[in-house]
Amino acid sequence: MNKNKKQNELNMFSLQNKESGFSVSDNYFDTLEKTVLTNLSTSKFPKENGFKVSNNYFSELESKIIENTSNSNKKTKVVSINKQFIRIASGIAAAVLFFITLNYNTNSKTTLDSLSESDFEYWLDINSLENNDITAILENDIIKDIDFSFANIDDSNIEDYLTDRELTSILNE
Amino acid sequence: MVEEALLIQQLKNSKTKNKAFKIVVSDYKERLYWHIRKIVINHDDTDDVLQNTFIKVFKNIDTFKEDSKLFSWMYRIATNESITFINKRAKKNTLNIEDYQQELVSNLQHDALFTGNEIQLILQKAIATLPQKQQLVFNMKYFDELKYKDISEILDTSIGALKASYFHAVKKIETYIKETKH
Numbered sequence: 001m002n003k004n005k006k007q008n009e010l011n012m013f014s015l016q017n018k019e020s021g022f023s024v025s026d027n028y029f030d031t032l033e034k035t036v037l038t039n040l041s042t043s044k045f046p047k048e049n050g051f052k053v054s055n056n057y058f059s060e061l062e063s064k065i066i067e068n069t070s071n072s073n074k075k076t077k078v079v080s081i082n083k084q085f086i087r088i089a090s091g092i093a094a095a096v097l098f099f100i101t102l103n104y105n106t107n108s109k110t111t112l113d114s115l116s117e118s119d120f121e122y123w124l125d126i127n128s129l130e131n132n133d134i135t136a137i138l139e140n141d142i143i144k145d146i147d148f149s150f151a152n153i154d155d156s157n158i159e160d161y162l163t164d165r166e167l168t169s170i171l172n173e
Numbered sequence: 174m175v176e177e178a179l180l181i182q183q184l185k186n187s188k189t190k191n192k193a194f195k196i197v198v199s200d201y202k203e204r205l206y207w208h209i210r211k212i213v214i215n216h217d218d219t220d221d222v223l224q225n226t227f228i229k230v231f232k233n234i235d236t237f238k239e240d241s242k243l244f245s246w247m248y249r250i251a252t253n254e255s256i257t258f259i260n261k262r263a264k265k266n267t268l269n270i271e272d273y274q275q276e277l278v279s280n281l282q283h284d285a286l287f288t289g290n291e292i293q294l295i296l297q298k299a300i301a302t303l304p305q306k307q308q309l310v311f312n313m314k315y316f317d318e319l320k321y322k323d324i325s326e327i328l329d330t331s332i333g334a335l336k337a338s339y340f341h342a343v344k345k346i347e348t349y350i351k352e353t354k355h
Contacts, residue, residue: 031336038343042315045346046296049316050281050289051210058203061223065198068224069231070191 177243184234194231201244202227204317205251211312212255214277214297216286222258226251245326252309252327274301292350299349303342310335311342 183193205226210219229250237246263273278301281287281294289297300308309328313319314335321332328335 027333034336034340038340041343041347045315045350046290046293047316048289048293049211049297050287050293051207051216052286052288053206053216054286058206061202061206061220062195062198065202065224065227066191066195069194069228072228072232 181234181237181239181243185237190231190234197230197243197247198227201247204244205247208248208312208317209251209255211316212252212309213259214274214281215284218258218262222251222254226254229254241326242323245323248323248327249329256305270305271302277301295350295353296346298353299346302349303345306330307338307342307345310338311346314339315343 180193180196183189184197202223206219206223209222209226210216213219213222226247230247233250237243241249259273260270263270266273266276268276275298278294278297281289281297287294300311303311306328310324313324313327314321319327321335324330324335325332330338
């Protein structure tokens with residue numbers, strides 16, 4: 001009788017252990033080992049990163065941010081105009097100005113030759129060009145223009161051109 | 174801290190927006206600052222990026238869909254602003270981003286607002302050698318002690334992938350430190 005009771009108790013204990021109700025996510029044990037090893041590694045790393053700010057930075061920061069956001073909110077609303085339209089309009093305006101200058105400003109004798117070196121230096125000083133600007137110009141204008149011009153050449157024109165040119169000069173190139 | 178749902182509601186209401194925004198700035202300015210600083214390294218640049226981040230938060234709060242926590246959304250904006258900033262700087266200096274970041278940490282020795290010792294400097298140099306994503310994951314997990322679930326929301330990456338990134342990052346940093354010290 002006693003033996004049976006003991007066996008029952010053992011069975012219950014074993015059942016409780018198997019069905020404790022606790023669970024982990026499917027891949028928990030897959031990453032546990034790596035997590036422990038990683039934590040062991042980082043325990044040797046410094047916890048401070050060494051970055052500092054001046055003493056009053058954060059106390060002044062708040063008012064600066066509020067001021068900036070209220071300023072950005074007060075900006076006059078700008079009606080969005082298509083960029084392409086602006087480019088075309090400015091191109092036309094420049095052409096008109098150029099035409100007027102040529103026709104009505106005949107007294108002006110400003111040519112490239114008449115500009116001194118100091119004029120060029122002054123212009124470069126106040127209009128510094130950056131690589132980004134040059135890249136932007138190349139990407140936006142010149143490359144597009146080249147694509148455009150190639151796209152409009154008919155096959156027959158290319159054939160005519162090749163026929164007109166001497167074969168030897170092409171081979172020499 | 175005001176309950177988040179109420180705060181968001183106030184931020185989206187033009188009558189209460191300014192007041193609620195002040196609370197947001199007050200609660201998150203330091204956490205966002207340190208997050209940005211670890212990416213852009215330099216204090217002045219961090220200040221610029223932080224200002225832009227808050228302006229974007231202020232202007233775009235109406236587009237916040239509330240499918241993540243407010244702080245995760247702001248962290249994401251701060252992260253994007255920081256990455257965009259250093260990419261532009263690298264391009265301007267005609268450097269690739271890795272070289273630019275190496276240059277940034279090399280200058281830390283002469284930065285008055287960096288008071289780290291030798292091992293802290295080595296750690297920063299080691300972080301700068303990591304791919305961008307691993308840098309972000311390492312900084313957010315190790316220094317900011319964010320949970321993977323939060324990092325997952327910020328970087329829009331699965332928790333499994335984040336763990337893998339973090340393990341790789343730590344391994345590489347450990348190797349870098351060992352090689353540098355010996």
